[in-house]
Amino acid sequence: MNLKNSKFYKRIQTLRHFSKEKILKERTIRTMALRGVEMALSESQCNHDVDAASVAAASAWSPPLSSTSRRKSPAGGAAKSKMIKKKTDTSPRTREKGFKPVQPASDEDNDGAEVNGYIELNKCRYRVACSGRVDATTSRAAEPLFVESKSTICVSNSRYAMIGRISRLLGYKLVKESKLWNILWSDSFPGVELFKNMKRFQQINHFPGMIEICRKDLLSRNLNRMLKLYPHDYKIFPKTWMLPADYGDAMHYALNHKHTFILKPDSGAQGRGIWLTNDLKTIGANERLICQTYVYRPLLIDGYKFDLRVYTLITSVDPLRIYVYNEGLARFATNKYVEPTPGNANDLYMHLTNYSVNKRNSQYDLCDNDDCGSKRKLSAINNWMTRHNYDVAEFWSNVDDVIIKTVLSAWPVLKHNYHACFPGHDTIQACFEILGFDILVDWKLKPYILEVNHSPSFHTNEQVDREVKRPLIRDTLTLVSTVLADKKQILREDRKRVKQRLLKSKGDSVLRPRQVAGGAKPPTNETNVATAPKPEAGSLAQQVAWEESHLGNFRRIMPPQDASRISYYSKFYAQSNQVSIFQETAASKKREDLARKMRLQIEEKRAKAEQMLLASTKRKRPIQPRSVREKHRQYMYRLKENWIPGFVSEAEERLRHTWQQMRSEAIKNLKITENIYALLYELGHLSNTDITVFPSLYHCLQIGYDIKGAT
Numbered sequence: 001m002n003l004k005n006s007k008f009y010k011r012i013q014t015l016r017h018f019s020k021e022k023i024l025k026e027r028t029i030r031t032m033a034l035r036g037v038e039m040a041l042s043e044s045q046c047n048h049d050v051d052a053a054s055v056a057a058a059s060a061w062s063p064p065l066s067s068t069s070r071r072k073s074p075a076g077g078a079a080k081s082k083m084i085k086k087k088t089d090t091s092p093r094t095r096e097k098g099f100k101p102v103q104p105a106s107d108e109d110n111d112g113a114e115v116n117g118y119i120e121l122n123k124c125r126y127r128v129a130c131s132g133r134v135d136a137t138t139s140r141a142a143e144p145l146f147v148e149s150k151s152t153i154c155v156s157n158s159r160y161a162m163i164g165r166i167s168r169l170l171g172y173k174l175v176k177e178s179k180l181w182n183i184l185w186s187d188s189f190p191g192v193e194l195f196k197n198m199k200r201f202q203q204i205n206h207f208p209g210m211i212e213i214c215r216k217d218l219l220s221r222n223l224n225r226m227l228k229l230y231p232h233d234y235k236i237f238p239k240t241w242m243l244p245a246d247y248g249d250a251m252h253y254a255l256n257h258k259h260t261f262i263l264k265p266d267s268g269a270q271g272r273g274i275w276l277t278n279d280l281k282t283i284g285a286n287e288r289l290i291c292q293t294y295v296y297r298p299l300l301i302d303g304y305k306f307d308l309r310v311y312t313l314i315t316s317v318d319p320l321r322i323y324v325y326n327e328g329l330a331r332f333a334t335n336k337y338v339e340p341t342p343g344n345a346n347d348l349y350m351h352l353t354n355y356s357v358n359k360r361n362s363q364y365d366l367c368d369n370d371d372c373g374s375k376r377k378l379s380a381i382n383n384w385m386t387r388h389n390y391d392v393a394e395f396w397s398n399v400d401d402v403i404i405k406t407v408l409s410a411w412p413v414l415k416h417n418y419h420a421c422f423p424g425h426d427t428i429q430a431c432f433e434i435l436g437f438d439i440l441v442d443w444k445l446k447p448y449i450l451e452v453n454h455s456p457s458f459h460t461n462e463q464v465d466r467e468v469k470r471p472l473i474r475d476t477l478t479l480v481s482t483v484l485a486d487k488k489q490i491l492r493e494d495r496k497r498v499k500q501r502l503l504k505s506k507g508d509s510v511l512r513p514r515q516v517a518g519g520a521k522p523p524t525n526e527t528n529v530a531t532a533p534k535p536e537a538g539s540l541a542q543q544v545a546w547e548e549s550h551l552g553n554f555r556r557i558m559p560p561q562d563a564s565r566i567s568y569y570s571k572f573y574a575q576s577n578q579v580s581i582f583q584e585t586a587a588s589k590k591r592e593d594l595a596r597k598m599r600l601q602i603e604e605k606r607a608k609a610e611q612m613l614l615a616s617t618k619r620k621r622p623i624q625p626r627s628v629r630e631k632h633r634q635y636m637y638r639l640k641e642n643w644i645p646g647f648v649s650e651a652e653e654r655l656r657h658t659w660q661q662m663r664s665e666a667i668k669n670l671k672i673t674e675n676i677y678a679l680l681y682e683l684g685h686l687s688n689t690d691i692t693v694f695p696s697l698y699h700c701l702q703i704g705y706d707i708k709g710a711t
Contacts, residue, residue: 151182226405266290314407373464413528429481678701
């Protein structure tokens with residue numbers, strides 16, 4: 001008997017399931033109540049539009065909100081406001097806690113005066129002191145529209161469990177990729193089909209085309225192109241060549257400058273395949289590598305070389321909006337730095353700062369203190385700079401400038417790909433992305449961009465990782481404007497539009513007008529107004545307002561705060577007017593030549609195929625009679641039978657015979673056969689054929705006779 005199929009076993013499993021759900025529900029209610037009380041008591045102001053005793057309960061995870069807007073949590077899971085009746089509560093619980101009824105005040109009394117309100121959580125009432133009434137018109141004007149349903153996130157394509165845990169704490173519901181998720185978090189670049197199939201309320205954590213700055217070869221190409229267009233502004237990276245396209249230029253530079261070069265794979269990661277050299281002649285002419293001049297005087301802390309991992313969030317590419325997280329990581333090498341020489345060029349623990357490389361060294365320092373360890377926070381680096389009288393504000397301004405210019409180098413591709421993949425996203429931005437910028441600082445405190453990681457590691461192996469990456473994920477999910485999209489409303493509009501498109505008459509148009517920047521609506525005629533759904537007015541303004549009010553530990557660097565910097569960066573947008581954004585480089589010229597050759601080959605193959613097709617379609621020759629074919633066969637046979645070889649000269653034959661005799665005598669006199677045979681015998685390479693053809697030589701060798709010196 002199988003116990004698992006019995007009713008008793010199934011009943012036990014059902015009871016276990018019910019008990020687990022009950023325990024989980026009670027724990028959730030208790031946690032939400034405690035957090036709700038803390039948030040309610042931390043409120044500085046509250047709205048007083050409906051009643052003097054009505055208070056909105058904030059969500060468990062959202063930070064304290066301002067008085068000008070009543071926001072729900074980004075996941076839509078905010079607790080609803082509980083309206084307390086005007087009549088007094090004479091329950092024993094109220095009398096025990098000493099609460100006094102609050103009489104409703106008039107509008108004149110509420111303006112600027114302090115009022116008291118109640119908040120009721122878990123069947124308990126608490127008194128909250130709130131400031132006076134807020135202007136309702138101003139509050140409603142600045143208040144965006146929010147989602148009523150709970151937001152969902154799919155993390156099945158991510159290997160970091162921390163993202164799912166933080167999302168659950170923020171109120172998101174974890175779903176599979178096949179469901180209608182609001183956010184899809186993936187570690188790798190998704191396919192184009194996924195982008196095109198996304199709904200208008202969905203967001204993904206990658207921009208199409210961001211690989212233009214996340215691959216080493218494409219990043220080098222874009223930065224070199226911008227350096228040629230703006231030679232005084234784009235000195236933000238070491239001199240770089242892409243091999244084999246720029247092999248000649250690199251060799252010419254190496255002959256005139258005595259430098260150490262660092263070579264990297266064009267699409268590698270985690271420090272794999274990186275090495276240093278002083279001689280570029282050791283590189284093959286056809287190897288695909290990225291060659292850079294080595295920054296031989298970096299900034300050192302305690303004698304160790306380090307680089308900075310700066311986390312950057314891009315929420316929009318048109319218009320371009322970039323945020324930098326104020327906290328990050330400084331990754332140190334594990335051997336003290338010495339300028340590169342042929343003797344220490346192979347010491348990767350000295351010259352590379354990658355965590356995946358240095359963690360294998362026994363000198364790797366695991367330290368919980370901010371001022372020690374092989375991995376530290378950026379705040380510790382700022383403190384070190386302050387102690388050594390460096391200008392920290394100017395340094396981070398230069399770092400922000402490097403990040404902005406790096407993103408602008410690929411901005412035309414990002415803008416084009418975004419509009420091609422998401423022509424209908426008019427409510428919220430379809431993408432956001434966290435990038436990990438690796439910045440190297442030299443001894444003059446000048447930052448250099450090394451590479452950009454499209455999927456930075458979110459492993460939390462150390463305490464410093466947990467202190468940096470957990471708040472980063474939390475602030476990112478808070479900053480993105482998922483809550484501004486109403487999933488149900490958008491699905492209803494899409495179904496209605498599909499229905500209208502199927503039932504429309506000839507000549508009618510049901511195209512949805514595209515939302516333009518600044519909230520302006522495109523011109524529409526009366527027929528379109530009746531059929532097409534109108535986009536929400538000022539959707540871009542709502543997103544900007546949401547981001548500015550939920551920055552967390554982020555700071556906005558693009559558009560910059562300074563108006564003069566806005567005009568400075570405006571000139572870099574002019575690159576979109578170029579015929580080709582990859583023109584006038586050695587690599588592009590070589591690619592154009594290769595493309596031209598391939599095009600000619602394709603045209604030749606096509607012409608040849610057309611000729612063969614024409615030849616096969618031509619009328620075939622008629623089959624000749626059998627008598628004619630037999631006559632032709634007999635004629636060809638007679639030609640072969642009467643064939644006479646060409647003239648052979650007797651003098652040439654005698655000369656050939658004489659040379660053959662001379663060759664045989666030379667072989668015999670020089671004992672070439674005996675020497676080779678003895679050598680093969682000594683090496684043990686004699687085959688059975690050699691023994692059979694020369695039995696006498698083999699016998700002499702067997703008895704120890706020297707066949708080389710015999711006469």
